[in-house]
Amino acid sequence: MTIGSAAPGQRVNLQIPIDGREYLVEVDRRVVLPVEAPRIIVVSHQPNRTAMDLLRVCIQTVEHFTPEPHELWIVDNNSPRENLEWLQKWPDINLVQNRTEPLPPEAQHAGSSHVASTTQQTWGSYANAVGLDLAIRLIDPGTHYLMSMHMDAMPCRVGWLSFLKSKLCNGVGAAGVRMDKTRTAEGVLHVLGYMVDFRLFRELKLDFFPVLPDLDVGDKVTIRLRQAGYGVFVCPNTVWQAQLVEAIPLSSPLRDFHVDRSFDDDGNLVFLHLGRGVRKSAGEHKRGPSPADWIRIAREHLLALPAS
Numbered sequence: 001m002t003i004g005s006a007a008p009g010q011r012v013n014l015q016i017p018i019d020g021r022e023y024l025v026e027v028d029r030r031v032v033l034p035v036e037a038p039r040i041i042v043v044s045h046q047p048n049r050t051a052m053d054l055l056r057v058c059i060q061t062v063e064h065f066t067p068e069p070h071e072l073w074i075v076d077n078n079s080p081r082e083n084l085e086w087l088q089k090w091p092d093i094n095l096v097q098n099r100t101e102p103l104p105p106e107a108q109h110a111g112s113s114h115v116a117s118t119t120q121q122t123w124g125s126y127a128n129a130v131g132l133d134l135a136i137r138l139i140d141p142g143t144h145y146l147m148s149m150h151m152d153a154m155p156c157r158v159g160w161l162s163f164l165k166s167k168l169c170n171g172v173g174a175a176g177v178r179m180d181k182t183r184t185a186e187g188v189l190h191v192l193g194y195m196v197d198f199r200l201f202r203e204l205k206l207d208f209f210p211v212l213p214d215l216d217v218g219d220k221v222t223i224r225l226r227q228a229g230y231g232v233f234v235c236p237n238t239v240w241q242a243q244l245v246e247a248i249p250l251s252s253p254l255r256d257f258h259v260d261r262s263f264d265d266d267g268n269l270v271f272l273h274l275g276r277g278v279r280k281s282a283g284e285h286k287r288g289p290s291p292a293d294w295i296r297i298a299r300e301h302l303l304a305l306p307a308s
Contacts (some may be wrong), residue, residue: 034112037069038145043131046079061154075131100122102127105240150192160270173230177262191218235262
């Protein structure tokens with residue numbers, strides 16, 4: 001059986017080859033929408049309660065601020081089964097449980113117990129790419145729009161998804177919430193939050209895999225789109241334009257919440273990102289708001305805002 005032949009609500013077990021390794025996945029597809037509805041893909045790994053709560057508020061804010069038709073896909077990379085029980089009960093998501101540890105070819109052949117014990121911290125970018133690759137093999141191949149999103153990211157205003165989608169026209173192949181110029185002079189859309197025309201993605205045979213150390217996960221999409229003559233759109237973002245915080249009302253707790261903040265064309269704050277990679281899941285905190293601060297802001301402020 002394939003995912004396409006399964007009825008909504010029916011679990012399907014699949015074995016999917018990726019980069020020389022067979023990945024065993026359990027797929028629960030509960031939401032089936034027309035191909036015009038964007039597919040939002042969140043790759044997760046939940047080794048502890050902090051990571052579980054980060055993913056929970058991510059899902060809640062997507063649901064709260066996204067009234068537009070969409071399919072939300074959570075692709076979990078081999079988390080402990082006991083940490084998945086809450087997610088298995090969550091309605092209105094498509095859940096992919098990857099039961100194979102993501103390993104690049106160099107680690108697969110290392111034969112080291114030390115490597116095996118630290119895989120998702122050691123190979124975090126690769127693991128994220130594997131999760132995204134699993135998703136693009138499982139969503140409807142006719143899908144029009146695919147949105148990649150990190151589990152420590154949150155929309156914070158109704159209309160955010162339609163805003164990004166509206167930018168995919170007139171030769172623009174992808175639209176994202178942040179551009180990074182640390183690896184290329186022109187910059188690349190950060191995979192933490194960007195939407196790509198999935199028909200174009202398939203036509204150009206794109207993928208999300210990194211080419212380390214030069215290109216991180218998802219970077220090649222921006223590069224290949226430009227090489228093919230397509231443009232990309234990026235939101236104004238406080239990472240590169242600190243003065244944008246002046247547009248946030250003094251009364252808002254988000255004004256002095258020093259995370260990655262992105263805006264629409266009218267100066268409205270639409271998207272947030274905590275950052276710091278897998279360290280957040282391990283409970284390590286060095287600077288800026290902590291995961292506990294992030295979760296508190298989500299629960300006490302964002303989810304209390306009107307959804308329209």
